[in-house]
Amino acid sequence: MALTYDHPGEQTALDPIRLLDIRDTPLSVDEVFGAVGDAAAGGTALFVGTVRNHDGGQDVDALGYSCHPSAGEELRRVAEKVVADYPVRALAAVHRVGDLRVGDLAVVVAVSCPHRAEAFAACRKLIDDLKHEVPIWKHQRFSDGTEEWVGAC
Template sequence: GPGPAAGPGPRRAARDAAGRPGAPRVVLASVRAEELSVDECLRAVREPGVGAVALFVGTVRDHDHGRAVTELEYTAHPRAGAEITRVADDVAAMYPVLTVAVTHRTGLLGIGDIAVVVAVGAAHRDEAFAACRRLIDEVKAQVPIWKRQVFADGSSEWVGAC
């Protein structure tokens, strides 16, 4: 039989007995302190029925509303991992897509670092793009991750915190 699992690796989309695509699958959903990989998300959503992959990569920019930004810090609630999975499942169920992956970084990030990666695999581009857009919007709106911006003058502010 197979050896011990090496952690949650990519899973393939569900298929019914005739080999047709079944329910969309969230193949990767993670909130982590480690550097994110676009390639990891791309590999996770590829499968034989996927004819289009839409990707969104959010990076740290050097400005916000005219102020110079030097770094960002993301802090996540302990339930953020469960919430990002829930949001990904919800969005995957709304669109005719086959596979979904989303990863979000925590900790201190510098200019140009990747903060979030969303990948959606579908048979066609329209649904891949629509689901990708919806997923990043819902992650930002619903997952309890807060961003602190540090400005060039040494001041900082929390963004999106209630």
């Protein structure tokens, strides 16, 4: 069954980008989820990225994120592309910078759309493009004393 978009609620909202931020303070899933509430949305997809205790076969003790001064502008560009490609009712994305410990939230993104399939697809596009296109870098510190920088994340 093909979806039709005759009702205004089936289309992209006039101002769907509700929250975009890069911050050095702890992130809140509730804040991001609350930002994407919309009465016309039948589906909301949320992704939470956390600091895990391993990477590439090594134990991770901690990591730090840093970003280029243009990261906020690039995050907006990525969000605007998602909004252009999907019927987004509301979108939010926040990324942490600074020193984080295992278990800390590193990134939280959410998208609400008229239907669940669109919400899942838009959320996946948002986190994948954020990871690949926004200039945020990860500095991992391993338990054996070694460390590494990971490119745009």
